[in-house]
């Protein structure tokens with residue numbers, strides 16, 4: 231028997247397009263055991279439409295990663311549950327990819343490092359922001375190309391995230407199709423400066439400044455505005471309620487507010503009142519990333535690795 235737990239994630243945090251992400255306390259969980267044929271059991275309603283055989287996305291990722299190291303996977307029975315809503319900008323696809331990598335790591339005994347898992351996950355996802363956050367936890371910053379992936383992770387304390395999750399899906403691919411081919415040089419400079427200052431502010435604990443920088447994105451939010459009409463209303467509302475900053479979560483449609491711990495409840499209540507059809511959640515920042523444990527026999531001590 232083995233267990234896999236992977237956190238959700240928010241990407242970009244405003245100006246850090248495709249390079250900054252943060253892990254959140256919503257989880258994809260798998261309980262697995264080896265059997266004669268693949269059998270995937272969905273324990274959450276949202277997962278029921280996915281295949282129950284080895285064409286399931288998580289299994290195809292696991293097989294590909296094992297194959298990369300010249301190994302084959304033994305068939306498993308997997309019971310999967312997830313708190314991460316699909317296509318809402320909370321990294322469900324990255325969490326599924328990371329779950330597949332962790333499955334390969336356990337079932338093919340790969341002993342992968344966090345950097346190796348992040349490299350594989352970023353290749354499948356195409357960018358490292360959600361992928362590395364789900365692997366490493368905390369706030370991550372990453373650079374990724376066909377040849378190389380470099381990611382760093384920093385633990386985050388003392389804040390909460392309030393996620394305003396709309397009642398409609400927005401596929402990342404559709405939201406990326408709204409982006410321009412080119413950016414004016416001056417805009418790119420302002421955008422990258424905002425991302426740099428955001429990171430410096432976070433690392434020095436200056437959350438008010440980090441929040442300011444979240445509003446200075448130049449890479450994506452303007453171009454996605456028509457897909458997320460609720461964003462400006464939320465930005466205006468939460469500032470008055472003591473939030474540090476607000477940004478589109480990943481490709482949207484979720485909007486993420488970073489708030490002091492003691493303001494989270496008020497911000498949540500006022501946003502839920504204003505958007506009764508949306509789901510407004512207070513979320514912890516996850517500083518641990520993906521975890522697994524293997525239960526060799528009934529005497530094995532249960533300890534996440």
Ligand SMILES: Nc1ncnc2c1ncn2[C@@H]1O[C@H](COP(=O)(O)OP(=O)(O)O)[C@@H](O)[C@H]1O
Pocket residue numbers: 277280286287288312315316317318319320321322323324326400401402403480481
């Ligand atoms: N647990 C899962 N099993 C299989 N496929 C999944 C799973 N989670 C997500 N996906 C796939 O990822 C898609 C959502 O990815 P995407 O559009 O990138 O949005 P996001 O990653 O922000 O939730 C889903 O529609 C589904 O195809």
Ligand SMILES: N[C@@H](CCOP(=O)(O)O)C(=O)O
Pocket residue numbers: 239241242247248249318319320321322323357359360402406450479480481482
């Ligand atoms: N940087 C990507 C992040 C996509 O995140 P998701 O959770 O919406 O898949 C982007 O902004 O496109």
